[in-house]
Amino acid sequence: MATTSMQLSREKRKAVFRKVSLPYLYLLPAFAVMGVITFYPLIYQVIISFTDFQTKDLLLQLASPELKKVGVQNYVDIITGGLPVQNFEFFRVLIYNIWWALTNVMVHVPAGVLIAVLLNTQGLWGKRIYRAIFVLPVVVPPIVVGTVWKNIFDEQYGAMNQFLTLLVHLFGQIDPVRIRWLQEYSPPIPWLLPNGPLTLAYYAMMIANFWLGWPFMTLVATGALQSIPKDLYEAASIDGASGAQQFWNITVPLLRPVMIPAAVYGFTLSFNLFNFVYFMSGGGPARSTEILVTFAFDLIRNLRLYGVAAAFSVIIFFVALVVFLITNRITRATESYTEA
């Protein structure tokens, strides 16, 4: 009797142990991998951000006798512009980065919503064809979009200047248009962003990214538009509301809970839009269109200042954290708005 009950309790204990340890067993593969390729590198990054790690230390790394501990010097140099790098001021790049993401979203979302409303017009011919065409930019990889638009904005043979040439020909001009879209440094509207030049390249990239950005917003907005009950509009028009009134008082408030998360997503995406920026302008001319991630990449790949790059990455992490906390708050606020 006694032995069987003891066996039972041992069995039971084994089962309990299994039940308790099971979740961790399921988590083990992911955390083992992340430990090696994510958490360890993150710690390593913080350590070398306090050193002058350069090519000379590549072989022996932390054991290198030439590796100097420099304290917070890298961080100070980045913030105060003490880096041996031309045309880099941290706050100019940071503010340009925020401006770049913000202005992108500010044109993509309204354009996307308006085109979605246009496509949703009752009785519009050829809706299906238009939808199939308008989805195309979403399907093309951004690296291809970047390279193609880079060539479109080529000074001599680019399609944009050729198109403008055609236009000015209509008005009797003979000279071909030769705008140096991606090379010209002097800003066309100097007062627009006072602490840095908004070069022509910025506008060219806004145009190219607009091509890429609004169709996604149209996708999202169309889905939301379809779920707005039609009788709301019918009731409004019976009450004598005009089309514009219906748009501002029905469509806009009902789209907001969907469009704000989409806008937040678009902002985060544009904020770190490495491939597109690197392929289209490479951050030029003179780093005027550089964003944080492209500069970090330049620090590692071309300048090979690994210690500085590590410090810069730590700063990027905190910038990303702040951006996340703010955007998360905005999304949360809209969530409670829909519940109310």
Add this chain to the structure above:
Amino acid sequence: MTTSAPTKSKNPVVRFLNMNTSGEVGGRDLPLWRQVLLQLLTLFITAEVLFPILYIVTLSFSSKTSRPSALELFPKEISFVAYQQVLDRPTANPVTFLQLLLNSFLLSVGVGLAALLVAVTAAYAFSRFKFKMRQVLMVLVFVPLLMPAIGLSAPLYLLMNSVRIANCGGGVTAFYPFTSCGASTGQAIFNLRDSLLGVGIAMIAGALPFAVWNLKGYLDTIPKELEEAAMIDGADPDQIFWQIVLPLAMPQLAVTFFLGFIGHWQEFALPWLFLTQPKDYTLAMTLYNMTGQYANSIPWNRFAAMAIIVALPVAIIYIALQKQIVSGLTAGGVKG
């Protein structure tokens, strides 16, 4: 098994294309002048969308290597010379197109599968089990998602670079960082940093947290009734996972894989940073080379053909993805 399943799809592309418009066609409600006005507007937008596409397609069908001096949006000739040349010899380097394609595929598929394999059990644990430290561990998986991929590339570059195999001479092989050749550096045989394997491992660092969160989000939506029924029938948690949840999650695993594939296919920063040997280059790197500092030596028709070739798999997968999701939603499930 509901007929409205396709419109419930999470993928906005699928929802957009499947949207039912049949009840609205006809144009009877719309006065003609407004119809014409709106048509003009939509045609203008169509022109904006098609402008770069027509431009690049026209370029790619040109047999001339020089750039057109005036705007051409419709091909004057249909020539496949540029495509043929790209397939024959894409760059000045002695690398075949097949090699580049293979490298791109190996990276995209390998990283996608590896991330999925490692992520799926973790996603299940987060979705279904209650355990100590759950919140903390979830935040730990979430934190790397905050960091842009470039933000981790410096330490990954350095750490991978320290994993090397060298021939010390005299039949001695050193495996850095565990054994070394001593004073001499030896002759390098293999450097993890300068290999597709190393790039792949570095890319998994970015892909894994995304896969965990994406799959967890999906598993949360699978109703628990099936699992509870299985539990009553005496199935243990392992059986429930392998025999019930995993088959149910298959469509979403496929979707996550293909979404990852689309991203990895365009991955540029890490390969461009890590790889130095032309035999390891990917299609994305080659495309960049065609527009970078050597661009002037590369004919535009070949560049255009290359751009279209790189874009094609992604575009095809978007279309294939649509079918995946729709069938995934209509097969299986407790609803209906």
